[in-house]
Amino acid sequence: MNIELELLQTILRENDIKPTFIRLKILDYIEKNKKHSDTEEIYLAVKKEIPTISRTSVYNALDIFQEKGLIRPLFITGNETRYEIELSPHHHFLCKKCGIIIDLDMEYEYFKKKTIEGHKVIDIQGYFKGECKNCLKGPKSKKGE
Amino acid sequence: MNIELELLQTILRENDIKPTFIRLKILDYIEKNKKHSDTEEIYLAVKKEIPTISRTSVYNALDIFQEKGLIRPLFITGNETRYEIELSPHHHFLCKKCGIIIDLDMEYEYFKKKTIEGHKVIDIQGYFKGECKNCLKGPKSKKGE
DNA sequence: AATATAATTTATAATGAATATTGAATTGGA
DNA sequence: TCCAATTCAATATTCATTATAAATTATATT
Numbered sequence: 001m002n003i004e005l006e007l008l009q010t011i012l013r014e015n016d017i018k019p020t021f022i023r024l025k026i027l028d029y030i031e032k033n034k035k036h037s038d039t040e041e042i043y044l045a046v047k048k049e050i051p052t053i054s055r056t057s058v059y060n061a062l063d064i065f066q067e068k069g070l071i072r073p074l075f076i077t078g079n080e081t082r083y084e085i086e087l088s089p090h091h092h093f094l095c096k097k098c099g100i101i102i103d104l105d106m107e108y109e110y111f112k113k114k115t116i117e118g119h120k121v122i123d124i125q126g127y128f129k130g131e132c133k134n135c136l137k138g139p140k141s142k143k144g145e
Numbered sequence: 146m147n148i149e150l151e152l153l154q155t156i157l158r159e160n161d162i163k164p165t166f167i168r169l170k171i172l173d174y175i176e177k178n179k180k181h182s183d184t185e186e187i188y189l190a191v192k193k194e195i196p197t198i199s200r201t202s203v204y205n206a207l208d209i210f211q212e213k214g215l216i217r218p219l220f221i222t223g224n225e226t227r228y229e230i231e232l233s234p235h236h237h238f239l240c241k242k243c244g245i246i247i248d249l250d251m252e253y254e255y256f257k258k259k260t261i262e263g264h265k266v267i268d269i270q271g272y273f274k275g276e277c278k279n280c281l282k283g284p285k286s287k288k289g290e
Numbered sequence: 291a292a293t294a295t296a297a298t299t300t301a302t303a304a305t306g307a308a309t310a311t312t313g314a315a316t317t318g319g320a
Numbered sequence: 321t322c323c324a325a326t327t328c329a330a331t332a333t334t335c336a337t338t339a340t341a342a343a344t345t346a347t348a349t350t
Contacts, residue, residue, distance in 0.1 A: 018317090020327075039307075054329045059308070075223040075272075079337095080307065093264050104262060108253070117249060118278035119238050125272040127220075133263035163346090165298070184336075199300045204337070224308090225336060 004028065015068040025049060026061045030071060031085055036092070036101045038080040076101060076127045091126030097135040104128065149173065160213040170194060171206045175216060176230055181237070181246045183225040221246060221272045236271035242280040249273065 008027050012019040025046050030037065033045070043058045062083060065071040074082040076094050082101070089111045091104040104126075115121060153172050157164040170191050175182065178190070188203045207228060210216040219227040221239050227246070234256045236249040249271075260266060 018327080022328080052329080055307095056309090056329060056331095057327090060328080073223060075220040078218060078220040078226055081223055093261065093266075095264070096267065102262075102264070106255075106261070108255075110251075110253075116238065116251070116273055117247075118281075119240070119247070119273070120276040120281055121238075121273050122241070122275035123273075125274070127270040127272075128261055128264070128266050128268070129270070130267035131265040136263075136265055163297075165346095167299075197300080200336095201301080201338090202299055205299080 011070070015070060017064055017068060017070075022046070022050060022053060022057050023061045023064070026058060027065060027070065030065075030083055036074055036076075036082040036084050038082050040080070042083070072123075074101070074125070074127075076125075076129075089124060091128060093128045093130070093132065095132035095135055096129055097131050100132055100134075102132065156215070160215060162209055162213060162215075167191070167195060167198060167202050168206045168209070171203060172210065172215065175210075175228060181219055181221075181227040181229050183227050185225070187228075217268075219246070219270070221270075221274075234269060236273060238273045238275070238277065240277035240280055241274055242276050245277055245279075247277065 005024050005028060008024050008031070009019040012023060012027070017023065026042060029042055029045050035041075037045075039055070039058055039062065042062070043053070043055050046058065047053055062071065066073060066083075069086055071083045072086045074084065074092060076082065076092055077099075091106060091108075093102040093104055094100075095102070108126075110116070111124065113121060150169050150173060153169050153176070154164040157168060157172070162168065171187060174187055174190050180186075182190075184200070184203055184207065187207070188198070188200050191203065192198055207216065211218060211228075214231055216228045217231045219229065219237060221227065221237055222244075236251060236253075238247040238249055239245075240247070253271075255261070256269065258266060
């Protein structure tokens, strides 16, 4: 067991999640991989190390992590749910051309607001959609074609 | 054919959408009903007047309306896609308790921004989630229990 | 009017993400 | 060790959506 996994183990324990190997590996993947992965991608990645793992275990682990606030789900594409490690609140940009999801660094005053128009705010998600910097540069930088 | 439907007819024609009865009725429903309906709700509502309508027709109509920018899809719940008439940009609040989706009136400076961190912005969706004003008032105002 | 052509609608099947269920395996105390 | 609870995995199922193909309707052409 390396140091990183031990740290993750501690994080899980602190959040009342039993640190099973599967959970560690799943959280480890989400943590290292800075993308916004969907369940299938996580499943395939962890499968390389744990070939017997089932999709259900991935769903289960993600559900627990989410309940405990370790990860945040993104419903940006409208298709599959994507996940990222829960860090300080930030918005996301989805490129409609190449599909990349980019974290935005902007700060907005309402990140600090606890209520809005009388409603109690627990979570905020801001999705910007359009064409990313890279795709704007021209057709030569297209990927996957 | 009443006046409202004639107006919708004109709107459809202006957007190069052939104003079939089905499309008129679907757009009419979304327009009148100020909620953020999902496909099933629209299907069931229109079915009352057009009993032979198929779900596929609803999906088709919604796709066209969306392509032409008449309606906007919301991916707020993470489950089904919801739709609203495309009006001036605004954010949404989802109550995790009762499920209601509320339009927020707040204005933000970035609604006017055409680019963000170098990326070209076409669409912005802001989702606030938490507990709505009404649910905060107490258990007596719960619905459906 | 009749026919051809295209667009629309319907019905049916297929897909794909997510959930439910069940039974086996594992763990943690009495 | 034994029992109970938890966890895991495999299967089946649900549900929203998409794809396909047939049927219907609308539009254009002769």
